[in-house]
Amino acid sequence: MAKYRILSGMRPTGKLHIGHYLGALENWIKLQDEHESYHLVADYHVLTTNQDTSEIFKNTIEMVIDWLATGLDPQKSPFFRQSQVKEHTELFLIFSMLITKARLERNPTLKDQIRDLNIKNVIYGHLGYPVLQSADILLYKGDAVPVGEDQVPHIEITREIAKRFNQQYGEVFPEPKALLTKFSRLPGLDGNAKMSKSLNNTILLSDEPETVQQKLRKAVTDPQKIRRNDPGRPEVCLVFEYHKKFNPAELPEIEAGCRSGQLGCVDCKLKCTTKINEFLAPVIERRKQYENKKDDVLDILIEGEKKAREVASSTMDEVHKAMNLG
Numbered sequence: 492m493a494k495y496r497i498l499s500g501m502r503p504t505g506k507l508h509i510g511h512y513l514g515a516l517e518n519w520i521k522l523q524d525e526h527e528s529y530h531l532v533a534d535y536h537v538l539t540t541n542q543d544t545s546e547i548f549k550n551t552i553e554m555v556i557d558w559l560a561t562g563l564d565p566q567k568s569p570f571f572r573q574s575q576v577k578e579h580t581e582l583f584l585i586f587s588m589l590i591t592k593a594r595l596e597r598n599p600t601l602k603d604q605i606r607d608l609n610i611k612n613v614i615y616g617h618l619g620y621p622v623l624q625s626a627d628i629l630l631y632k633g634d635a636v637p638v639g640e641d642q643v644p645h646i647e648i649t650r651e652i653a654k655r656f657n658q659q660y661g662e663v664f665p666e667p668k669a670l671l672t673k674f675s676r677l678p679g680l681d682g683n684a685k686m687s688k689s690l691n692n693t694i695l696l697s698d699e700p701e702t703v704q705q706k707l708r709k710a711v712t713d714p715q716k717i718r719r720n721d722p723g724r725p726e727v728c729l730v731f732e733y734h735k736k737f738n739p740a741e742l743p744e745i746e747a748g749c750r751s752g753q754l755g756c757v758d759c760k761l762k763c764t765t766k767i768n769e770f771l772a773p774v775i776e777r778r779k780q781y782e783n784k785k786d787d788v789l790d791i792l793i794e795g796e797k798k799a800r801e802v803a804s805s806t807m808d809e810v811h812k813a814m815n816l817g
């Protein structure tokens with residue numbers, strides 16, 4: 492694969508869960524060795540759906556600790572907050588002149604959010620969500636963005652904005668492509684298709700072994716498998732989905748046991764608990780090193796922001812020049 496400039500980002504909503512790991516972090520960690528990567532804390536994006544900022548700093552630190560604990564390395568790729576690199580807002584403003592309101596209203600990810608969060612009146616900034624995201628990506632001339640499926644429409648808009656800018660003012664930006672994360676969805680413990688903090692159906696990367704056990708004990712399984720000997724259907728069971736990811740070696744045996752009825756849900760869940768806890772043990776260990784040193788985490792961000800600003804300001808120089816501004 493060619494060497495890409497990669498821009499990956501996440502909104503800081505607090506501690507991350509295993510779905511975040513499988514849907515994003517695992518991929519970011521792999522990519523950081525092969526490409527030039529930038530890791531963005533999209534704190535302004537949080538405001539699109541939640542204007543209460545009282546927890547935003549704490550949530551940022553918790554998220555960055557999870558990044559560090561799973562193996563993302565700030566020496567290889569800077570970590571930085573959107574709010575601390577002013578060029579993001581500057582480019583956002585310019586880009587907001589290069590896309591129509593109608594185009595942004597067609598964005599399916601926005602429509603889904605409006606439905607899921609039951610939003611009655613869409614704010615201006617929320618409509619502009621993908622415009623800010625385009626600025627995040629293009630400020631670093633990112634040519635590849637690792638994302639789950641729900642973000643593909645935003646990358647499409649980013650490409651359109653890049654093209655439009657280049658046509659109007661001259662070639663400055665690449666047209667980035669989405670690097671789709673294969674495993675982009677992990678079901679929640681309640682059987683919902685998505686593991687999500689707001690649905691309260693997660694296993695956190697910071698959950699201790701007993702917590703994981705308790706959470707899994709309550710997890711929903713095949714509703715037709717009531718007693719141990721009832722044959723089960725792994726394809727409808729979320730615990731089987733977790734086995735796929737955390738316990739691939741035992742998968743055939745678990746599938747056969749579930750189908751024949753020999754393996755009961757209690758035992759199946761215990762096996763799964765063990766595997767998830769084995770995966771989480773080193774993450775929790777590393778997490779502890781940073782939990783007592785939150786100032787070090789902030790220093791990592793401040794360092795990353797210096798590096799990010801250098802790239803961002805040089806891109807803005809090019810933008811201003813292309814536009815005859817200044």
Ligand code: TRP
Pocket residue numbers: 498499500501502531533536623624627628636638642
């Ligand atoms: N919209 C992304 C998400 O919710 C977060 C994000 C903001 C992002 N800016 C970005 C992702 C730039 C990739 C690149 O997951």
